[in-house]
Amino acid sequence: MSRTERSPRSTIHDVARAAAVSRQTVSNALNNPHRVKPDTLARVHVEIDRLGYRPSSAAQTLRHQRAGAVGVELNVMGEATSDVAHPFLVELSLAGPAHGCHLVPFASRDATPMLAGYHDMVRRRLVDAFVIADTHTGDPRPGWLAREQIPYAAFGRVYDDPSVTTWADVDGYAGTSEAVDHLVERGYTRIGYLGWPSGSEVGDERHRGWVEASTRHRLPDAPEATASQALAEATARAERLLDGVGRGGAVVCASDGLALGVLHAGLRRGWTIGRDIGLTGFDGSASARMHGLTTLVQPLDRIADHCLALVHDLLAGGSAPHTGALFIPTLTIGDSTDPTKEGTS
Amino acid sequence: MSRTERSPRSTIHDVARAAAVSRQTVSNALNNPHRVKPDTLARVHVEIDRLGYRPSSAAQTLRHQRAGAVGVELNVMGEATSDVAHPFLVELSLAGPAHGCHLVPFASRDATPMLAGYHDMVRRRLVDAFVIADTHTGDPRPGWLAREQIPYAAFGRVYDDPSVTTWADVDGYAGTSEAVDHLVERGYTRIGYLGWPSGSEVGDERHRGWVEASTRHRLPDAPEATASQALAEATARAERLLDGVGRGGAVVCASDGLALGVLHAGLRRGWTIGRDIGLTGFDGSASARMHGLTTLVQPLDRIADHCLALVHDLLAGGSAPHTGALFIPTLTIGDSTDPTKEGTS
Numbered sequence: 044m045s046r047t048e049r050s051p052r053s054t055i056h057d058v059a060r061a062a063a064v065s066r067q068t069v070s071n072a073l074n075n076p077h078r079v080k081p082d083t084l085a086r087v088h089v090e091i092d093r094l095g096y097r098p099s100s101a102a103q104t105l106r107h108q109r110a111g112a113v114g115v116e117l118n119v120m121g122e123a124t125s126d127v128a129h130p131f132l133v134e135l136s137l138a139g140p141a142h143g144c145h146l147v148p149f150a151s152r153d154a155t156p157m158l159a160g161y162h163d164m165v166r167r168r169l170v171d172a173f174v175i176a177d178t179h180t181g182d183p184r185p186g187w188l189a190r191e192q193i194p195y196a197a198f199g200r201v202y203d204d205p206s207v208t209t210w211a212d213v214d215g216y217a218g219t220s221e222a223v224d225h226l227v228e229r230g231y232t233r234i235g236y237l238g239w240p241s242g243s244e245v246g247d248e249r250h251r252g253w254v255e256a257s258t259r260h261r262l263p264d265a266p267e268a269t270a271s272q273a274l275a276e277a278t279a280r281a282e283r284l285l286d287g288v289g290r291g292g293a294v295v296c297a298s299d300g301l302a303l304g305v306l307h308a309g310l311r312r313g314w315t316i317g318r319d320i321g322l323t324g325f326d327g328s329a330s331a332r333m334h335g336l337t338t339l340v341q342p343l344d345r346i347a348d349h350c351l352a353l354v355h356d357l358l359a360g361g362s363a364p365h366t367g368a369l370f371i372p373t374l375t376i377g378d379s380t381d382p383t384k385e386g387t388s
Numbered sequence: 389m390s391r392t393e394r395s396p397r398s399t400i401h402d403v404a405r406a407a408a409v410s411r412q413t414v415s416n417a418l419n420n421p422h423r424v425k426p427d428t429l430a431r432v433h434v435e436i437d438r439l440g441y442r443p444s445s446a447a448q449t450l451r452h453q454r455a456g457a458v459g460v461e462l463n464v465m466g467e468a469t470s471d472v473a474h475p476f477l478v479e480l481s482l483a484g485p486a487h488g489c490h491l492v493p494f495a496s497r498d499a500t501p502m503l504a505g506y507h508d509m510v511r512r513r514l515v516d517a518f519v520i521a522d523t524h525t526g527d528p529r530p531g532w533l534a535r536e537q538i539p540y541a542a543f544g545r546v547y548d549d550p551s552v553t554t555w556a557d558v559d560g561y562a563g564t565s566e567a568v569d570h571l572v573e574r575g576y577t578r579i580g581y582l583g584w585p586s587g588s589e590v591g592d593e594r595h596r597g598w599v600e601a602s603t604r605h606r607l608p609d610a611p612e613a614t615a616s617q618a619l620a621e622a623t624a625r626a627e628r629l630l631d632g633v634g635r636g637g638a639v640v641c642a643s644d645g646l647a648l649g650v651l652h653a654g655l656r657r658g659w660t661i662g663r664d665i666g667l668t669g670f671d672g673s674a675s676a677r678m679h680g681l682t683t684l685v686q687p688l689d690r691i692a693d694h695c696l697a698l699v700h701d702l703l704a705g706g707s708a709p710h711t712g713a714l715f716i717p718t719l720t721i722g723d724s725t726d727p728t729k730e731g732t733s
Contacts, residue, residue, distance in 0.1 A: 128474065307655065335620070
């Protein structure tokens with residue numbers, strides 16, 4: 044990995060002069076890059092590269108007090124990975140450099156993987172903090188991390204402890220509500236709902252959005268059903284739901300996976316998705332793109348950026364924000380809500 | 389992150405005595421864990437944890453000469469991520485500790501992301517080596533990494549340089565060949581093929597497996613077709629392919645994504661997958677599991693383990709193996725090749 048073509052003697056002064064910035068800015072570019080404007084940051088790094096500048100050993104020692112890394116659990120338990128697990132990791136990796144950190148994923152096949160895996164990462168001194176995802180009621184991680192005084196930010200609200208404000212999440216209520224608005228605008232009048240069994244905070248919030256918008260638009264009572272994410276079950280429940288909604292109606296779904304069940308049920312009865320039945324998913328998964336589904340894309344880039352900013356503030360000893368951050372998903376329109384088109388495959 | 393409840397004075401002797409192993413074994417457990425039997429490794433780590441043992445600063449200095457990390461690019465270019473990208477990262481993360489390393493993912497949205505991203509990881513001294521995936525003819529990464537003398541192992545053959553032997557890959561030929569064997573055993577006699585346009589090494593190898601097995605079983609000429617991974621295209625090509633194969637026949641596909649196209653084409657004409665048309669995918673993706681597809685599961689655990697062993701040997705200065713390692717995929721049977729069942733949804 045040697046780069047002998049570059050001078051080893053460049054100093055922080057040389058870099059500052061070449062990039063026309065102060066020494067402090069060069070230092071910030073290395074240690075607190077989020078404080079530096081993107082174009083300045085890029086210019087400084089060009090000069091660091093060109094001059095082959097290496098931070099002094101003192102600065103390096105300072106940096107070595109921290110791993111400079113944030114741990115992310117890759118959940119390997121259960122059948123299906125979340126549709127957004129991989130895209131979220133991509134966004135965290137993309138956002139890392141601007142927050143002066145990198146990501147270290149970890150996984151475990153143990154029956155009780157979570158705390159053992161987190162503990163192992165800390166024991167190996169690989170990370171300074173964690174970003175956790177898929178939070179839920181009864182989640183043991185927030186409490187454990189707090190007791191161990193390990194900083195973390197959550198993608199998802201910390202339901203068991205409303206005093207925790209270091210989280211970012213998607214606004215499910217706003218999402219399904221917007222899906223109904225869109226379907227009404229497209230001319231669908233009978234708009235049913237396929238959700239998860241009640242009791243999951245994420246699912247209940249998305250359901251409330253459909254109820255609110257249906258009431259606001261004074262839509263006639265439309266049927267609703269629940270299913271797990273398993274495609275066979277979602278398809279079976281969708282069969283009956285489609286009987287109730289009828290040809291020409293629409294279905295708002297709590298997830299892209301559930302929408303896939305409606306799509307299959309529709310295909311089986313020879314309906315064209317879009318023309319014969321309007322359909323919206325939720326999450327903006329690769330599967331939704333592939334199937335031409337109208338869906339609510341989670342703003343994973345902003346959520347990842349916010350999580351890393353929170354972690355950075357916690358590590359810097361700054362005060363936590365007063366509230367978590369709720370991000371509105373983006374309605375992305377596919378053929379599945381176009382009543383005039385041949386529809387999706 | 390302090391763990392003050394544990395004695396800070398434990399030595400490597402204490403750990404060795406408690407675990408009933410030699411000092412060298414404790415040292416290996418920390419620095420060369422792949423040389424230690426898994427149960428011994430677990431026992432040593434239990435004692436390290438229990439006794440709160442911390443390696444001496446000299447040993448730590450030695451360790452600090454290396455980042456102890458392996459970089460993995462998360463490809464964000466293009467529409468769809470590979471079905472195995474996330475599962476492969478999970479397997480790498482699971483295998484890491486046994487090879488004394490952790491993983492650091494990175495990503496870039498630049499138009500020419502690859503070399504810039506790799507370069508940045510090296511400049512930031514975050515990794516000692518890389519595992520690269522999705523190798524292909526004309527791939528610039530192997531040549532660049534070799535010129536920069538950066539160790540790497542490849543998931544996929546290094547097609548442009550047969551002298552490179554630090555790779556692990558799945559045996560596509562063996563996979564599709566076994567798919568045909570399975571379909572013949574299940575009583576299907578007219579077995580067509582849906583593959584990618586010729587020219588991709590992975591696709592051509594999978595196609596050869598179907599040709600070989602069809603010849604070996606003296607099967608009548610069956611139609612074949614090609615499509616990209618885009619579902620709409622795969623479905624359209626599958627429509628015509630199903631006309632040629634006919635009800636009661638079967639289709640071997642080069643990927644689970646292509647198989648999804650056949651599944652949709654079948655559903656559209658009211659066929660039950662399995663009973664009316666046999667169908668096999670390739671890759672063992674979450675989508676295949678969800679749809680009940682018979683598929684060839686890539687042995688990602690063994691491939692990940694082999695890649696990290698190769699990287700470890702390269703970093704230790706050991707000689708590279710004489711040949712790459714080809715792993716046979718595992719045929720996993722779903723409803724899509726069961727001629728007696730109601731079939732998949």
